[in-house]
Amino acid sequence: MRVTLALPRELGDSEVSRWRALQEADAAFDNPFLSPEFTITVGELRDVVRVAVIHDGPDIVGFFPFERHPMGIGKPVAAGLTDAQGLVHAKDLDLDPTRLIKACGLAVYEFDHLVSGQPMLNERHERHPSPIIDLREGYERYTETLRQHSGKTYKTTLAKSRKLEREAGPLRHDYACTDLEPLHTLLGWKTDQYRRTGRTDRFSHKWIVELVERLLATQSETFAGVLDMVYVNGEPMAGHFGLRTRTTLVGWFPAYDTRFAKYSPGLIHHLAMAERAAEAGIQVIDMGRGQKEYKDKLKTGELEVAEGRVARTGPAAAAHWVMRVPVRKTRATVMANPLLLKTADKALKTYGRLRTVLQG
Structure with a gap:
């Protein structure tokens, strides 16, 4: 496996066409958030967006769009806005996730809407219905x-x-x-x-x-x-x-x-x-x-989508775990409990009313 990095605008017509072909070949990738057009458009507005182009010999076998943030923290493109995340790749791609994120210059890649069939998935990642x-x-x-x-x-x-x-x-x-x-x-x-x-x-x-x-x-x-x-x-x-x-x-x-x-x-x-x-x-x-x-x-x-992270061993990944994982697990606990979710939603609406009054 060989990985090259590019800004979205640097992708050529042949690469964009290959991305579309891989996307249309697998129903798991049939989502516009995984389309090249989405990544290219976000990349025009955010300079943190990159695309890892994955090669197997002379062939391109995958595209991994991501955002690279300080300390080597990787996130999906337009993180927090998208409901489908991950690689668009050829079927049966044999890929080591930690090797991929290393090639991308990342210590951690975190996600909350990773689509099914991803090489990054493992049994520790939480699954959620969509x-x-x-x-x-x-x-x-x-x-x-x-x-x-x-x-x-x-x-x-x-x-x-x-x-x-x-x-x-x-x-x-x-x-x-x-x-x-x-x-x-x-x-x-x-x-x-x-x-x-x-x-x-x-x-x-x-x-x-x-x-x-x-x-x-x-x-x-x-x-x-x-x-x-x-x-x-x-x-x-x-x-x-x-x-x-x-x-x-x-x-x-x-x-x-x-x-x-x-x-x-x-x-x-x-x-x-x-x-x-x-x-x-x-x-x-x-x-x-x-x-x-x-x-x-x-x-x-x-x-089904998954939430979790892929991390390399190191201080940046450890710091990310301390800052993010306990919060994510607490949020997941609230979301899974109807009473806690109702209480949290009520508190947010009360805050919203107070904020409206104070700003009005």
């Missing part, structure tokens, strides 16, 4: 499954949709639009949601806003930013921005106008999005790891 909406047999089959397993949710959502039209006006759904104005409306809703629930506002970082704008402008057969919005009486009510490959759409930034909260606008929007996505050839909507009520109501299957 819920999906399965559209491989079409939207009608998906709704039949919902009726069987989440019948009350499906019927209630349709009833609220009809009530919304009676009380507020007709609904309109724009799928895969590319205008910046509705995107900024959506990001404003998302910022309000972050503040309301006590979370960090991702869009306070200028580079993330610019990243989303650039991804929306990226439109190709194999990769695109997808913005869709639901309007009521011509007024934006709910929407979502995500990314797609040919057949997979990832859930990324859903949000809605809280004035319409009593109508369950998020569920109305997700059903509308699923229908239009299926018409456009999408077979799977990956909603991403994380326990959310709407995901439980809408999912019809699950993928």
